[in-house]
Amino acid sequence: MMDNKQMGFYMRKFILFYIAIMLSFAPMSVYAEGKKSHKHKAHISKKHKVSSKSRHHRLASRKHKNVYAKAYDGSGPLQLASSKVLVINQLTGEKLFEKNTNQPTPIASVTKLMTAMVMLDAHLPMDEVLAISNQDVDYLKGTHSRLSVGTELTRAELLQLALMSSENRAASALGRNYPGGMNAFLGAMNRKAALLGMNATHFYDATGLDSANVSTAEDLAKMVNAAYHYPEIRQVSTAASQEITLHGGANNFVNTNSLVRRGDWVIGLSKTGFINEAGRCLVMQAEISGQPMIIVLLNSVGKMSRIGDANRIRKWIEHNEMASLGNRVNG
Numbered sequence: 001m002m003d004n005k006q007m008g009f010y011m012r013k014f015i016l017f018y019i020a021i022m023l024s025f026a027p028m029s030v031y032a033e034g035k036k037s038h039k040h041k042a043h044i045s046k047k048h049k050v051s052s053k054s055r056h057h058r059l060a061s062r063k064h065k066n067v068y069a070k071a072y073d074g075s076g077p078l079q080l081a082s083s084k085v086l087v088i089n090q091l092t093g094e095k096l097f098e099k100n101t102n103q104p105t106p107i108a109s110v111t112k113l114m115t116a117m118v119m120l121d122a123h124l125p126m127d128e129v130l131a132i133s134n135q136d137v138d139y140l141k142g143t144h145s146r147l148s149v150g151t152e153l154t155r156a157e158l159l160q161l162a163l164m165s166s167e168n169r170a171a172s173a174l175g176r177n178y179p180g181g182m183n184a185f186l187g188a189m190n191r192k193a194a195l196l197g198m199n200a201t202h203f204y205d206a207t208g209l210d211s212a213n214v215s216t217a218e219d220l221a222k223m224v225n226a227a228y229h230y231p232e233i234r235q236v237s238t239a240a241s242q243e244i245t246l247h248g249g250a251n252n253f254v255n256t257n258s259l260v261r262r263g264d265w266v267i268g269l270s271k272t273g274f275i276n277e278a279g280r281c282l283v284m285q286a287e288i289s290g291q292p293m294i295i296v297l298l299n300s301v302g303k304m305s306r307i308g309d310a311n312r313i314r315k316w317i318e319h320n321e322m323a324s325l326g327n328r329v330n331g
Helices: 005-070 108-121 155-164 168-176 179-193 217-227 231-237 258-262 305-319 322-328
Strands: 082-089 093-100 127-133 152-154 240-248 249-254 267-275 279-286 291-300
Touching: 093 279, 093 305, 108 155, 108 168, 108 217, 108 231, 108 267, 108 279, 108 322, 127 168, 127 240, 127 291, 152 155, 155 168, 155 217, 155 240, 168 179, 168 279, 179 231, 217 291, 258 267, 258 305, 267 305, 279 305, 291 305
Parallel strands: none
Antiparallel strands: 082 093, 082 291, 127 152, 240 249, 267 279, 279 291
């Protein structure tokens, strides 16, 4: 049996041991709490940083869009997003607006207007069935096409898809099936350009995928005017959509120009184009204020800016008297 003195001795040792244990755990608890607090603060800071960055991006994007998206009634100066612009009265030849019109630039699928003219000049049977081959596949930029190798369509259908929906394989097949093949076709394209006085224009392919296909706004206005005299080009380039049978199934193809699809413009000819080197391009013949206009918009920034530019040009012409526009032609 322990006496009271021994009992007190062991009790004091137990209490000291307990206090030592508690003190050793205290720093770990404080550290863990501090780490948790720091992690929470870092999470809040990161969240705030991301949120702030996202908000800045949205504001910058909105600001960029608003530069040209503001309501324009045609009364003020004409400000356009396209870097090269030409607006001509097709009837009189008068230049209503011009901006960097003699600077050569890649023209992307606007090329296909020349492809169509050269093909039609050859007077080939439009009901002849042609097949898409591996030679028509885009290995340069890897663009997608619903016209798989082996697809058979008439020359007329290929023309429509090349102009209305900017189908690259359709345009390639038209050139490849020209008498003498693709090399002869490209030679005919460049000779046609020279005959039209398109002296700054050069073609290296039938689709426009090759950025070496270059022209100027001045030259393209000549090409649009020439293409307008082909009824087949006017008809297919201004169709809003067309159903084509592919491998036994119906496929709907639409016009790449949303102004044609909307139907509130009087458009006599249309062709869009895009590759990175060319930017967004649009050429049209359209009636504005009762007058036939040729509009050339090249290297436009933003997916919809060429459409916005066309609408601003229309409002500008409609708001102003024709006689006064000639005094403000420079962009």
